[in-house]
Amino acid sequence: MQKTFTKIFKDENLPFLELRHSNSNLHYKKHFHDTFSLGVNKKGISKYFNSGKEYILKENGLSIINPKAVHSCNSCSEELNEYYMLYLDVNWCMNIQKLINKDVNTFIEIPSYFIDNEEFYLEYTTLCAYLFEEHDSCDKEDVVIGFFLKFFALFLEDSRLKIYDEKFEKIINYLDTNYKENITLEELANKFELNSFYIIRLFKSQMNLTPRAYLLNRKINKSKELLQEGFSIVDTALECGFFDQSHFHKNFLKIVAVTPKDYKLNFLQ
Secondary structure, eight states, X not given: OOOOEEEXXXXXXXXXXXXXEEEEOOOOOSBOOSSEEEEEEEESOEEEEETTEEEEEOTTXXXXXXXXXXXEEEESSSSOEEEEEEEEOHHHHHHHHHHHOTTOOSOOOOSXXXXXXXXXXXXXXXXXXXXXXSOOHHHHHHHHHXXXXXXXXXXSOOOOOOOXXXXXXXXXXXXXXXXXXXXXXXXXXXXXXXXXXHHHHHHHHHXXXXXXXXXXXXXXXXXXXXXXXXXXXHHHHHHTTOSSHHHHHHHHXXXXXXXXXXXXXXXXX
16 A cells, blocks of 8 residues: 655755655645745646636646645546646746836736646656755756746747846856855855846846856866866865765766766866
């Protein structure tokens, strides 16, 4: 007999989210959350009710639950449903929406309660699995921001006008000079006296990257130089400010599409 389980992901460095991974065939009464929520079934089929409408939630389907929307989601059979449910702070969501459309001043409710989209389903389940894995909180935050920029852009007019701010070059120079450090968004906001979400919007406007992604790219570019010069993989990882060799390996492979070892072999005499 299959056992039920519930795992909750919370991180004090990511106070705007909570993620639940569970399997159950319990039936829930209609209820609401103060958060914005997004859920999927990994296994099983559910009847999903939201604001008086009924949907069948199965693979590739995402349930979209606006704050205070009355809903329920219950198994259609005795099979245990395995699902992810992510709860996000509404103000955090509003700030992400504002990165897409500068005219947003309050959280814009999503007009759809359900989407059947294989691409977003796969990206979302990958995101959820990533949050439960051992990764740095800054990397997790960057992945969450990236996903929800893409998700909310489905429903909001995308403002693509570039923002000019003379502080942008100063931020870039600071990251280039201090690439060894693992500089957080909060640290950038404090140093340059800017709102952290404004900094994200500035980077997305100018480079279509988050500040974290830019810093990781800078670290990787420097690591390529060091590997070409004959530095060991361990010394390169330390010199570029990675937490450990595993962290270096994963990010190098993600950006360069080869491992540090294979890359280094190309320059051995």
